[in-house]
Amino acid sequence: MNLNSKGHVLPSVNNTPGYRKVAETIEGEILKGNLKVGDLLPIESDLAAQLGVNRSTIREGIRALENSGLLRRVEAKRLVIAAPDATMIARANSRAMGLNRVTFQELWELQMELEPFAAQLAAERINEDQSHRLLATIKELEDNLANDEAVIQHDIAFHNLIADATGNRALCLSAAPIGMLLFSATEDLYRNVPRARHRLLEAHRAIAEAIVRHDAPGARGWMAKHIQDFRRGYEAGGLPLDAPISFDARAFG
Amino acid sequence: MNLNSKGHVLPSVNNTPGYRKVAETIEGEILKGNLKVGDLLPIESDLAAQLGVNRSTIREGIRALENSGLLRRVEAKRLVIAAPDATMIARANSRAMGLNRVTFQELWELQMELEPFAAQLAAERINEDQSHRLLATIKELEDNLANDEAVIQHDIAFHNLIADATGNRALCLSAAPIGMLLFSATEDLYRNVPRARHRLLEAHRAIAEAIVRHDAPGARGWMAKHIQDFRRGYEAGGLPLDAPISFDARAFG
DNA sequence: CATTATCCGATTGTCGGACAATGGTCCAGC
């Protein structure tokens, strides 16, 4: 910390504000394992005393960490050290990609590489419980084919389930934001090309069945076909491939 | 906002604290395009007046957004709306993966899928400038082969350059955190297996040359070989594949 | 007139203190 008696930094060449140093200090303690996941964060007053700054400054530092998922509330009051949640990271990533005006083309290209791979791995490794949930999602889609919003939510969830089934959390984290962005951009698609939803259902069914019967090549093949088809549908729906993806604020609320 | 005269929330069922609502409000304005990237964030006092809360509360909300990259300082004072920076996102992602105790195995599996793909795309699309930088990085490695820290930094930078050369920002964002984690975990490797660094140099040279001469299949092949070899080296170095990756706090400072 | 030095206002960073709300704790009484 090193603040002088009045709480202001000593010389002049110390640009980083106090709240940032607080955040970095706490983050450092977490990364160094000094504060372990699950531990309670010390109360604000103690932190203020320990780091020699005012409670307000501590609070500002905490907010930064809280937002990035390193701190999480458990009992409405105290904060605990936590590992960033997957969906929170996915949200941050899609937000970043969206604001960086990533194009459909870029996202699709990556998805075309990741999703068939995920499907293949999932087919090799999926367990009973995950199989059940995968098939249940398909059923749910059947019942809500008319509801565009529900179709989109299903689409995202379906692909997330497959990623989950690979048991590879790195893959989950990488794939989630892509699906989140691509699929939430398909709203217009279902309006412009109503039968797209039926093709979606059939494709998902074929993929799910292949995965559940542990047919890895089949799962990969169906998924590749599905993603290709998704692009054709997007194009046929009159949506531009090279424009920044129009990302829907609602998906991130 | 909806705070009562004393600045406290009206009923009881309103759990979300004010600073979070502030953050969400501002984030919403950004995502809705009401505040565009590059715009100056209104000054704290104005925001406080607009949202009907105290300046302290506004500040806490701002901290959250600042940390996630949506706000960035330009002139040491005012904050501007910004698109989250790629390296900042990569840092957040690797931190998340590390704290979630992702294993080497998981990361490597994904890398084995992504990197050859990236190398292939890079070979198809790399431009003059990028070629130059790629080769320069190799030269730099030659001069610093003895410095383990420099070797690791080169390794990360080299793979990032290749991702850049694909022109696919989604791919960049996905690949960066993986490299960041995997390569910074190789510190012990170079100590235990000194000649690993020479193999690294040769492999990188072969990959770079293939990319620069636009030999896509060659680039993919060399890269695949390189990643396979990386795993063998990691294993040979006595590092555990199934343990959570030991991630170095220094890489995230 | 152009250039530099100076000053001033606007804005952020930090402080200290205050208080309401609320969850948790602990003791009294049954």
Added chain:
DNA sequence: GCTGGACCATTGTCCGACAATCGGATAATG
């Protein structure tokens, strides 16, 4: 031993103040 209420700890919010500093306006200078 259990329950209910008093009490305390902790967070969320507000308020007012002030130092530091950046940017621009203004004055001094050649």
